[in-house]
Amino acid sequence: MVTIADVARHAGVSPSTVSYVLSGKRSISEQTRVRVEESIKVLGYHPHAGARSLASSRANVIALVVPLRTDMHVPILMQFATSIVTGAREHDHDVLLLTADEGPDGLRRVTRSALVDAVIVMDIELNDSRVPFLREVGLPAVLIGFPADPSGLTCVDWDFTAAAAMCVDHLADLGHREIAFLGSPAGVFERGTGFAQRTTSGFESAVARRGLHAVVRPCEPSHSAVRDTVKRLFDDHPGLTGLVVHNEGAVAPLLETLRGLGRHVPENVSVIAMCPEDLAEHVSPRLTAVPIPAEEIGRRAVELVMSKLDGAADVPAATLVAPHLLAGESTATRHA
Amino acid sequence: MVTIADVARHAGVSPSTVSYVLSGKRSISEQTRVRVEESIKVLGYHPHAGARSLASSRANVIALVVPLRTDMHVPILMQFATSIVTGAREHDHDVLLLTADEGPDGLRRVTRSALVDAVIVMDIELNDSRVPFLREVGLPAVLIGFPADPSGLTCVDWDFTAAAAMCVDHLADLGHREIAFLGSPAGVFERGTGFAQRTTSGFESAVARRGLHAVVRPCEPSHSAVRDTVKRLFDDHPGLTGLVVHNEGAVAPLLETLRGLGRHVPENVSVIAMCPEDLAEHVSPRLTAVPIPAEEIGRRAVELVMSKLDGAADVPAATLVAPHLLAGESTATRHA
DNA sequence: GGACCTTGTCGAAGCGCTTCGACAGTTGCC
DNA sequence: GGCAACTGTCGAAGCGCTTCGACAAGGTCC
Numbered sequence: 001m002v003t004i005a006d007v008a009r010h011a012g013v014s015p016s017t018v019s020y021v022l023s024g025k026r027s028i029s030e031q032t033r034v035r036v037e038e039s040i041k042v043l044g045y046h047p048h049a050g051a052r053s054l055a056s057s058r059a060n061v062i063a064l065v066v067p068l069r070t071d072m073h074v075p076i077l078m079q080f081a082t083s084i085v086t087g088a089r090e091h092d093h094d095v096l097l098l099t100a101d102e103g104p105d106g107l108r109r110v111t112r113s114a115l116v117d118a119v120i121v122m123d124i125e126l127n128d129s130r131v132p133f134l135r136e137v138g139l140p141a142v143l144i145g146f147p148a149d150p151s152g153l154t155c156v157d158w159d160f161t162a163a164a165a166m167c168v169d170h171l172a173d174l175g176h177r178e179i180a181f182l183g184s185p186a187g188v189f190e191r192g193t194g195f196a197q198r199t200t201s202g203f204e205s206a207v208a209r210r211g212l213h214a215v216v217r218p219c220e221p222s223h224s225a226v227r228d229t230v231k232r233l234f235d236d237h238p239g240l241t242g243l244v245v246h247n248e249g250a251v252a253p254l255l256e257t258l259r260g261l262g263r264h265v266p267e268n269v270s271v272i273a274m275c276p277e278d279l280a281e282h283v284s285p286r287l288t289a290v291p292i293p294a295e296e297i298g299r300r301a302v303e304l305v306m307s308k309l310d311g312a313a314d315v316p317a318a319t320l321v322a323p324h325l326l327a328g329e330s331t332a333t334r335h336a
Numbered sequence: 337m338v339t340i341a342d343v344a345r346h347a348g349v350s351p352s353t354v355s356y357v358l359s360g361k362r363s364i365s366e367q368t369r370v371r372v373e374e375s376i377k378v379l380g381y382h383p384h385a386g387a388r389s390l391a392s393s394r395a396n397v398i399a400l401v402v403p404l405r406t407d408m409h410v411p412i413l414m415q416f417a418t419s420i421v422t423g424a425r426e427h428d429h430d431v432l433l434l435t436a437d438e439g440p441d442g443l444r445r446v447t448r449s450a451l452v453d454a455v456i457v458m459d460i461e462l463n464d465s466r467v468p469f470l471r472e473v474g475l476p477a478v479l480i481g482f483p484a485d486p487s488g489l490t491c492v493d494w495d496f497t498a499a500a501a502m503c504v505d506h507l508a509d510l511g512h513r514e515i516a517f518l519g520s521p522a523g524v525f526e527r528g529t530g531f532a533q534r535t536t537s538g539f540e541s542a543v544a545r546r547g548l549h550a551v552v553r554p555c556e557p558s559h560s561a562v563r564d565t566v567k568r569l570f571d572d573h574p575g576l577t578g579l580v581v582h583n584e585g586a587v588a589p590l591l592e593t594l595r596g597l598g599r600h601v602p603e604n605v606s607v608i609a610m611c612p613e614d615l616a617e618h619v620s621p622r623l624t625a626v627p628i629p630a631e632e633i634g635r636r637a638v639e640l641v642m643s644k645l646d647g648a649a650d651v652p653a654a655t656l657v658a659p660h661l662l663a664g665e666s667t668a669t670r671h672a
Numbered sequence: 673g674g675a676c677c678t679t680g681t682c683g684a685a686g687c688g689c690t691t692c693g694a695c696a697g698t699t700g701c702c
Numbered sequence: 703g704g705c706a707a708c709t710g711t712c713g714a715a716g717c718g719c720t721t722c723g724a725c726a727a728g729g730t731c732c
Contacts (some may be wrong), residue, residue: 003718014682046448051718053386054687068418075410081402085435097433099421112382222618256592282558339688350712386689390717
């Protein structure tokens, strides 16, 4: 193993000088710096992470807690994870992967043992068991999602409320008067997931504001469930001309069902989705959508956690990423 | 922070005794052990990971390199990842998440800095840039997948060859004489992914062995691509009665296309899939499948890496996880 | 031209742990 | 009953790094 002493000897300086070259915490003459950097490269030196962590009380690692549930759309999780890893690397940090089934104990373990400096927790429930722990120990943490009481925490999420409203407004602007919302499976609501509830209430208040008629249906992402739900919907509401879908797994079945029912998109019925951009673009017709910016949320989470680590005092407690509309071919003016 | 010295003081022993209680590397009297364990619990002591790593040259962390590509089925990646994290935890190790885009440099970094003790690399290509590095440095590594030359490495993967053959045999046993294979997108083959090639060759040699007529088609996982491919297939081969599909994203479109073409499954055409079990079970009709045991492969990878870390000399160089058939309702005897 | 900064470098302490050798006390054996 | 072997515990060294205080050398100012 190459140590800092080897580098120091090779460059003809003391170990502390090498350390200061690496950290930039003291001024170093141009000449010395270049010589040390040269030695580092020649010897292939990499500082020992454990030693560094011990001496500086900074591990340069953050923990990422991912959910294990399968009722979430997995590709989105993966987008979060990769954008967080990429973002962390840009700040010279690594990412330790934790699964949610370890619960608060997992957080306590990696945190108390100084394995990680900070944590990012995904899939926060309204009444999350990890929240009291996070609040209490005051370790730098960022939650993706909002618990019922976010006081004292740093949270970031998509603005689901605004996204749902944006869908409603888009349909209303096109003249639709009677619309429906196809949402997450009932189970997602029951386990107290804030985003599902915020989406629904965003939908409902926008509907009220625009004076539309609307109905909300949770839905399993299976073909048969979607078919049954949609059929019933049209039976009960023959005047329905607009559909908002917030359920990745239901998108393809929905389009297929509508095709099967002979209802053309967008001629007879307009469909707008809250789903990942690539899903919206890989179905036919290309979906008008308000895409979930997983990548951006992940990066924001990393930035927030990094500024907390840097000791910034002005880290915003709540960050809502604004939605934007992605034009597609699945919505059109309502034909009388 | 609670240190080992605090625990020692509280228990009235020396720090080294506490260390030996923790590691079990020297015999400790029952009495002392209990007292120390009590103190550990009372004080909420967690050994400092960096200090431990520095003193013992073992970080108790393994790196997991996941691919960033989107042409793989993401839920399977996630299954691998979670089973690896879970498995690692059972061996008292944590998992550092690396993305493939850092390439060999990422491995070098985490390895040289002693951040991790071993690595598991997923999505190995036939001519993988990380393989020379892994072979050369001889750090404990397990590859999920096989490069063209696996000599000197430890690899584990599903037995794709046998899995494809199992599909062929199943259809042949049911009397089918003319079958087709719907595989991964062309791009997956082009970038030199061993598993796609092994699957195809397994299919082809089984077909030859059973004296069947068969045709192989790569396929994009989009609805339209599947529809076009399947239509063409039946146009060119009217006698086709069996379909093997190895492409998760093509499964739902395939069933829908067949429905659209008026070809009933399994009455007119039998379909057997190589895909995750839950996908096979969540379509209608329930698919006969040879499910990809991601969970098992992940666990095996962890076990292999752990025995390498333990210095075992007899770690098998190649581990092939055997396929098994999952009965469903999508295959039936060929009707004359 | 002395008092005072500034700049660049060094030596040494110490982070919390593991592990080696030492050793007191006990047990076993002829 | 004396010697050997074992058991359980301790003290100290050292893992590789960061960081603090010290300090020499060179500038600046009146």
